[in-house]
Amino acid sequence: MYPKxxxxxxxxxxxxxxxxVVVAGWVWELRDIGKVKFLLLRDREGFVQxxxxxxxxxxxxxxxxxxxxxxxxxxxRGVVEASRIAKRGVEVFPLDIWVLNxxxxxxxxxxxxxxxxxxxxxxRSVDLKRPRNLAVFSLASRILRxxxxxxxxxxxxxxxxxxxxxxxxxxxxxxxxxxxxERVAYLSQSPQLYKEQLTxxxxxxxxxxxxxxxxxxxxxxxxxxxxxxxxxxxxxxxxDIVDLLERIVKRVVAAVAExxxxxxxxxxxxxxxxxxxVPRVDYDDAVDRLRQLGYDVKWGDDLTVEMQxxxxxFYGPIYFxxxxxxxxxxxxxxxxGGDKSESYDLIINGIEIASGATRIHKRDELEEEMRxxxxxxxxxxxxxAVFDYGMPPHAxxxxxxxxxxxxxxxxxxxxxxxxxxxxRYRVEP
Amino acid sequence: MYPKxxxxxxxxxxxxxxxxVVVAGWVWELRDIGKVKFLLLRDREGFVQxxxxxxxxxxxxxxxxxxxxxxxxxxxRGVVEASRIAKRGVEVFPLDIWVLNxxxxxxxxxxxxxxxxxxxxxxRSVDLKRPRNLAVFSLASRILRxxxxxxxxxxxxxxxxxxxxxxxxxxxxxxxxxxxxERVAYLSQSPQLYKEQLTxxxxxxxxxxxxxxxxxxxxxxxxxxxxxxxxxxxxxxxxDIVDLLERIVKRVVAAVAExxxxxxxxxxxxxxxxxxxVPRVDYDDAVDRLRQLGYDVKWGDDLTVEMQxxxxxFYGPIYFxxxxxxxxxxxxxxxxGGDKSESYDLIINGIEIASGATRIHKRDELEEEMRxxxxxxxxxxxxxAVFDYGMPPHAxxxxxxxxxxxxxxxxxxxxxxxxxxxxRYRVEP
Numbered sequence: 001m002y003p004k005x006x007x008x009x010x011x012x013x014x015x016x017x018x019x020x021v022v023v024a025g026w027v028w029e030l031r032d033i034g035k036v037k038f039l040l041l042r043d044r045e046g047f048v049q050x051x052x053x054x055x056x057x058x059x060x061x062x063x064x065x066x067x068x069x070x071x072x073x074x075x076x077r078g079v080v081e082a083s084r085i086a087k088r089g090v091e092v093f094p095l096d097i098w099v100l101n102x103x104x105x106x107x108x109x110x111x112x113x114x115x116x117x118x119x120x121x122x123x124r125s126v127d128l129k130r131p132r133n134l135a136v137f138s139l140a141s142r143i144l145r146x147x148x149x150x151x152x153x154x155x156x157x158x159x160x161x162x163x164x165x166x167x168x169x170x171x172x173x174x175x176x177x178x179x180x181x182e183r184v185a186y187l188s189q190s191p192q193l194y195k196e197q198l199t200x201x202x203x204x205x206x207x208x209x210x211x212x213x214x215x216x217x218x219x220x221x222x223x224x225x226x227x228x229x230x231x232x233x234x235x236x237x238x239x240d241i242v243d244l245l246e247r248i249v250k251r252v253v254a255a256v257a258e259x260x261x262x263x264x265x266x267x268x269x270x271x272x273x274x275x276x277x278v279p280r281v282d283y284d285d286a287v288d289r290l291r292q293l294g295y296d297v298k299w300g301d302d303l304t305v306e307m308q309x310x311x312x313x314f315y316g317p318i319y320f321x322x323x324x325x326x327x328x329x330x331x332x333x334x335x336x337g338g339d340k341s342e343s344y345d346l347i348i349n350g351i352e353i354a355s356g357a358t359r360i361h362k363r364d365e366l367e368e369e370m371r372x373x374x375x376x377x378x379x380x381x382x383x384x385a386v387f388d389y390g391m392p393p394h395a396x397x398x399x400x401x402x403x404x405x406x407x408x409x410x411x412x413x414x415x416x417x418x419x420x421x422x423x424r425y426r427v428e429p
Numbered sequence: 430m431y432p433k434x435x436x437x438x439x440x441x442x443x444x445x446x447x448x449x450v451v452v453a454g455w456v457w458e459l460r461d462i463g464k465v466k467f468l469l470l471r472d473r474e475g476f477v478q479x480x481x482x483x484x485x486x487x488x489x490x491x492x493x494x495x496x497x498x499x500x501x502x503x504x505x506r507g508v509v510e511a512s513r514i515a516k517r518g519v520e521v522f523p524l525d526i527w528v529l530n531x532x533x534x535x536x537x538x539x540x541x542x543x544x545x546x547x548x549x550x551x552x553r554s555v556d557l558k559r560p561r562n563l564a565v566f567s568l569a570s571r572i573l574r575x576x577x578x579x580x581x582x583x584x585x586x587x588x589x590x591x592x593x594x595x596x597x598x599x600x601x602x603x604x605x606x607x608x609x610x611e612r613v614a615y616l617s618q619s620p621q622l623y624k625e626q627l628t629x630x631x632x633x634x635x636x637x638x639x640x641x642x643x644x645x646x647x648x649x650x651x652x653x654x655x656x657x658x659x660x661x662x663x664x665x666x667x668x669d670i671v672d673l674l675e676r677i678v679k680r681v682v683a684a685v686a687e688x689x690x691x692x693x694x695x696x697x698x699x700x701x702x703x704x705x706x707v708p709r710v711d712y713d714d715a716v717d718r719l720r721q722l723g724y725d726v727k728w729g730d731d732l733t734v735e736m737q738x739x740x741x742x743f744y745g746p747i748y749f750x751x752x753x754x755x756x757x758x759x760x761x762x763x764x765x766g767g768d769k770s771e772s773y774d775l776i777i778n779g780i781e782i783a784s785g786a787t788r789i790h791k792r793d794e795l796e797e798e799m800r801x802x803x804x805x806x807x808x809x810x811x812x813x814a815v816f817d818y819g820m821p822p823h824a825x826x827x828x829x830x831x832x833x834x835x836x837x838x839x840x841x842x843x844x845x846x847x848x849x850x851x852x853r854y855r856v857e858p
Contacts, residue, residue, distance in 0.1 A: 004664070024663075073819050101790055102819075107814075125626035125815045128629075137631060141587040141588070144587055145581060145587070158574070162654055162851050162856075163592070164605075164653075164851055166857045176593075176609060178605050178607050178608075180856055201557035202557065209638055210589070212593075224593075227589050390500035390501060390530060390558075420591050427609055
């Protein structure tokens with residue numbers, strides 16, 4: 001039986017000089033210069049150099065080395081030594097080695113950035129061995145933890161709402177049908193209606209889970225299954241939620257900054273490592289600025305990614321657009337006198353990351369907005385009924401988690417921030 | 430515009446005597462005894478008594494009180510006073526009140542426990558106003574947070590794997606079909622194969638998300654959509670995972686114990702408020718015990734809920750059964766010499782809460798176990814292929830979150846711990 005890993009490779013530092021450790025991981029590289037042999041061992045956190053020396057290293061370890069190949073799974077027990085020449089100033093002299101599994105030649109090159117995206121996604125579980133992917137997905141987990149901690153800290157409770165539903169949340173959306181026993185149901189596009197209803201009891205709720213859009217477009221920033229971070233709070237308005245999102249953004253950017261060195265090593269330059277204040281740009285001002293820049297944009301138009309990228313000149317990589325025309329927003333968005341609405345988008349690196357509003361909490365206003373948009377209130381009766389029994393004023397956000405990671409890390413495709421993407425043409429692995 | 434909530438009702442204590450506060454919530458009860466009137470206000474965290482007194486309370490507040498009805502949404506600004514007669518030794522004398530929404534008479538009685546489960550689920554968003562539900566779902570969020578913190582603390586990273594898949598994870602399971610553009614796909618029953626594959630890169634992963642079983646039975650402890658907590662770790666075996674689960678159980682039970690008073694107030698007696706050591710019972714010993722008790726159980730039989738409840742006499746409300754016959758476990762379970770396997774179940778209050786094993790990490794063994802169970806390895810080729818490229822030894826668990834809450838709180842139906850349950854006959858709300 002092999003011994004337990006005592007240290008991650010990143011924890012093997014010169015300060016451990018003389019200590020015995022157990023490292024475990026995969027053979028990244030082998031070098032044999034006769035009496036000295038090197039095994040560069042990878043684990044999730046990085047690399048450590050294992051050095052075999054004639055006269056010092058036990059014979060059976062030398063023998064095992066001779067049979068090793070790249071990506072073989074190994075556990076090494078050895079002694080740490082500080083070193084002036086080894087990578088990161090440290091190496092491990094092995095006392096024992098266990099080869100736990102052998103690897104065939106890999107179907108794609110994980111040692112360089114040469115493989116193209118389709119090949120990588122075809123062999124995703126192998127592709128994930130690349131240090132760049134290990135860094136991205138470790139950090140994604142950290143970012144998620146920061147978001148949750150921010151929400152817990154403001155007394156939100158985490159909830160789960162069903163992903164199998166009977167009607168469209170917003171009306172007219174493209175949904176994936178599910179055969180649910182004897183009937184047809186659909187995959188949920190958003191927990192919007194559930195989270196609003198929950199503000200009447202749990203007051204502040206959030207949910208992190210999958211959402212589905214059966215849209216046929218196939219772009220760098222759309223997926224048909226994505227992770228949605230949704231929050232909704234009673235007795236709050238959109239300004240409170242924009243404040244909350246700003247606190248979340250600061251917290252998340254600080255977490256990214258802590259990983260700046262590791263990210264640099266894998267060629268990733270985050271879009272920001274510090275945030276002072278996030279600008280809140282009125283939609284009207286954004287349109288004015290865009291016209292100054294020569295864009296043909298009319299009041300009431302949605303802004304494109306290109307336009308949002310152009311606005312970075314004025315507002316930096318992270319900004320809010322607030323007070324959108326009501327006609328651009330879903331029926332449950334509260335008006336702000338006349339044609340505007342108490343709504344906002346969070347834009348990072350030109351991409352819409354989060355979106356939200358103060359919601360309507362009176363049943364008659366809600367019905368009116370439905371009718372304005374050609375939706376039949378009778379189809380939403382079970383939702384509307386809840387508004388009869390004490391619905392508080394409320395506001396919230398929906399945030400695309402895959403997009404957040406993509407934008408923060410300046411990646412050029414949301415698939416780089418998604419373990420196993422689902423898109424128009426990809427439903428496996 | 431109404432002012433912001435400064436305190437939750439549970440935070441209004443005699444120590445705040447003389448302080449001005451803003452509370453917000455719903456009218457739970459109104460009492461009018463002439464010159465003194467009482468409004469019992471509910472929010473997620475509890476209740477606070479608002480006391481109106483002639484000569485002290487402003488006229489407009491008195492007027493507003495006259496029009497109030499149960500479940501109306503109100504914000505109250507007032508002064509806290511310690512009191513010998515008021516509930517919880519404290520009351521609020523209002524200076525101002527905002528009635529933000531009116532409520533019609535409710536479709537079910539939330540003030541008592543009289544409504545039956547089908548009615549409750551039919552009006553779930555209204556039913557959730559009941560203090561019992563507020564306590565259960567607030568605590569469920571807390572339990573989840575404890576699980577995650579335990580896993581983060583042991584260096585697991587959180588991942589998301591697709592819920593739309595092309596083949597069954599374990600073979601032969603009943604899956605819900607999804608119409609995914611031009612093809613038929615399925616809803617995932619478990620992230621099992623993905624999480625195993627991920628141990629070859631991210632080493633220690635966990636996922637918390639929905640899982641689907643298209644099983645037609647309709648029992649108190651089965652749902653067709655449930656929340657699965659899945660973890661998997663490279664370089665660990667089932668004993669390491671049982672240790673980890675034991676630490677998680679201790680942490681979660683401690684969190685439940687902290688809420689013991691609130692739970693008692695809503696009639697809930699948790700199954701345990703302290704755990705020393707969780708017994709690890711060999712399957713063979715469990716069978717022997719059951720035979721002593723007169724159960725007709727053969728070696729190789731699965732244990733029923735009734736049997737698992739009977740075993741509580743010997744092992745208490747929380748125990749593990751370990752080393753199951755290999756024939757009872759899925760193909761990816763590692764054998765333990767002969768007919769037994771490196772597997773375990775976590776049983777709480779007689780119900781199977783979590784289950785796991787050391788997994789097979791060699792392709793040829795995996796294929797052999799598939800064939801033993803009549804599964805065709807060719808159907809699993811894309812999974813098996815990953816085992817060619819450096820699969821580490823690994824082990825993990827799958828835990829049913831809804832069941833965990835149900836069992837810990839001694840509830841008699843998993844639907845009590847599920848916001849909007851999905852079962853054989855229920856796909857809305």
